[in-house]
Amino acid sequence: MTAVPEGGEFDFDAETRLVPGSADGTFQVEISDRWSGMASVNGGFLMANCLKALDAVLPFPDPITVSGLYLRPGNAGPAVITTELIRSGRTTAFGRASLFQGGKEALRVTAAFANLTAAPLNSAVTPDYTGITPPKLPDPSGCERLTGLGGITLGRRFEYRGTAQPGWLSGHPSGEPSAEFWMRFADGRPADTLTLPFITDAAPPAVLELGAGSTTIELTVHVRARPAPGWLACRSYTRFVAGGYHEEDFEVWDSAGTLVAQSRQLALIRPFASLFPLGGEAGTE
């Protein structure tokens, strides 16, 4: 965990550099191979590239809701992102971003952006309400670092800490598809509202504890607040597996105990066997 080097950049920012294309609202980007899961480039990472494009064309800073349809696997290499300003209102703007590789659309994103620090329109109407509590975890310094993910490039770019190593990692899935853990960018980059959606898809899927893998079909993320600096307390859980599909919910709480993002995805069950061998070393590169 280090501050950004003088004159340097954090990995995420250096590896998601969008270059404006010849047409308005179009961008070129080289999709990095350093943010991949088992089978292909992480879906949240592709969404993060699209959100950077939308951030460049929408007049508000915070994506309050983002939905992505995963049409084809993403690959490392060149991509083109097209954007559309669907509607710009007084407090909310709506946009679409599409990520193309080899002329084919791999990801379709729709989103609404607003300013999460603006005074609520109806702040007098009802007080804030929180119906559940953040994950109950010891301080990160008292937790174990999740090891064994070094064979997945994504696993080197984030750091995960929990109270124990998960069962699936040693080939003994617990049968309980849920997890609570700390998470942060391994190089210390602070999370922000443009990267929180990525983070909701950047941890091991909860269905690993059922002995299954996962391929995302659709991911929707609500960003509820700008995160305070520091570690993020995360909770993932799957409640329904049926007919070869499952959903996964993911909550991200900041160091001040505020829920900053919640997501749900619909995904296909994949064979567990394809996840191994993970190989490689844990830790940052």
Added chain:
Amino acid sequence: MTAVPEGGEFDFDAETRLVPGSADGTFQVEISDRWSGMASVNGGFLMANCLKALDAVLPFPDPITVSGLYLRPGNAGPAVITTELIRSGRTTAFGRASLFQGGKEALRVTAAFANLTAAPLNSAVTPDYTGITPPKLPDPSGCERLTGLGGITLGRRFEYRGTAQPGWLSGHPSGEPSAEFWMRFADGRPADTLTLPFITDAAPPAVLELGAGSTTIELTVHVRARPAPGWLACRSYTRFVAGGYHEEDFEVWDSAGTLVAQSRQLALIRPFASLFPLGGEAGTE
């Protein structure tokens, strides 16, 4: 509760008749004023019209995931729905539908369709899993009918039954933004995978129990199975209200105890006062 009249149609089907437009994949429809909430046409009803359009252009029968961005309030009157086949794969097809009124886009829907009765690709991978149980409700015949919604046209087209009248209805919100109740089309129309997304948005919002109203910004629905005939057991809950926004989760369980749909929406808090007077009579028209 009646079977469909001989030679007749259920209300929903009669009032969502799409007429193919001159361009391929374009439809004209007269948006009915008989499926409205307090302020405007119900958002789930608008989504249902878009799903009928997508059903006409996509090669699979069941919308497994649907996301809608609510750009402008919908009004009774003419509308045009345009569609786009984004990608058609071997087991899943992806599409977009946009609903326009007066030349302005009111709703943008993206969806994936599949065949929920097809054999799962990875059925041998992991058994089905259900982490929570259906709402615990007495048989519908032993429940009270929710009254007092007759002033909202939507409230006459669905029937809701629970163990007690909700607090908000008598001006005494409980402070607990959750509810469990039975629900069905008032004229006995069976629910199907094309109408389940509508149903997740067609009940009183849970935040009424916090003394607040609600306007949907974004709604995502996962349809998990084709529903068995009969009453639907529903559960709605809001866990986070902050900065003028709230989410609402909604589960729909069929008469066989299977989760058939789950949804989450992001919505703006609205003043409660605008919800009254409800007036009118409960019950079907």
